Amino acid sequence: MIGELLAPCRVLPVITAGDEAGTVRLCRALAAAGMRAVEITLRTPAALDSLRAVKAELPQLLVAAGTVTNPRELDAALEAGADILVSPGATASLLRAAAERRAHFVPGVATASEVMQGLDHGIDTFKLFPAAAAGGIGLLKSLAGPFPGVQFCPTGGLTADNFRDYLALPNVVCCGGSWMVAPALVEAGDWDRIAALAADAMAEHNHRE
Numbered sequence: 787m788i789g790e791l792l793a794p795c796r797v798l799p800v801i802t803a804g805d806e807a808g809t810v811r812l813c814r815a816l817a818a819a820g821m822r823a824v825e826i827t828l829r830t831p832a833a834l835d836s837l838r839a840v841k842a843e844l845p846q847l848l849v850a851a852g853t854v855t856n857p858r859e860l861d862a863a864l865e866a867g868a869d870i871l872v873s874p875g876a877t878a879s880l881l882r883a884a885a886e887r888r889a890h891f892v893p894g895v896a897t898a899s900e901v902m903q904g905l906d907h908g909i910d911t912f913k914l915f916p917a918a919a920a921g922g923i924g925l926l927k928s929l930a931g932p933f934p935g936v937q938f939c940p941t942g943g944l945t946a947d948n949f950r951d952y953l954a955l956p957n958v959v960c961c962g963g964s965w966m967v968a969p970a971l972v973e974a975g976d977w978d979r980i981a982a983l984a985a986d987a988m989a990e991h992n993h994r995e
């Protein structure tokens with residue numbers, strides 16, 4: 787189910803929200819360039835209000851809350867209207883809370899044991915985090931053996947140059963990354979570059995469909 791939501795998104799831009807208006811503007815540019823989903827990390831004071839504003843202004847955009855690290859944040863993100871909850875990790879309390887709320891939860895994993903803990907809670911789609919540092923393409927290929935039904939959204943260390951190599955793997959449902967919303971681009975208001983990187987992320991190239 788969550789895999790069906792994520793597959794058409796291809797790339798999930800990981801946004802650190804500065805303020806509501808700026809985040810809406812950024813998300814509008816990403817949507818205009820063809821992106822279908824964004825992840826707004828709960829790392830800044832403006833994150834939840836920004837998420838709420840993006841949901842109100844751009845209802846067609848799938849909005850994930852990122853950096854959800856405990857059940858309190860999970861509830862706050864759901865209350866703000868998040869469609870999906872993404873975490874860098876997979877604690878027992880988060881897995882339990884997400885199951886109780888029947889939320890679309892994508893826990894972060896980097897090992898086989900963490901995947902198995904998620905499977906025990908009925909989860910089959912995970913964020914691989916930190917993807918590049920944890921083993922990247924080689925780790926994903928290795929995990930495909932014991933976990934044939936499991937899909938990953940690798941995030942952390944992906945770039946405009948390598949994300950297609952990740953997307954081409956059969957067990958990768960989509961990729962996460964901040965390269966098209968890098969703070970330097972956002973602060974400089976380089977909307978053309980942001981739009982070009984976003985459009986490139988959505989271009990088909992060699993992605994399996």
Ligand SMILES: O=C(O)C(=O)C[C@H](O)[C@H](O)COP(=O)(O)O
Pocket residue numbers: 800827852853854872873874915941942943944962963964965
């Ligand atoms: O806070 C989270 O939940 C995260 O997802 C951590 C990082 O922001 C992403 O992994 C993006 O990483 P980069 O694309 O390497 O910038």
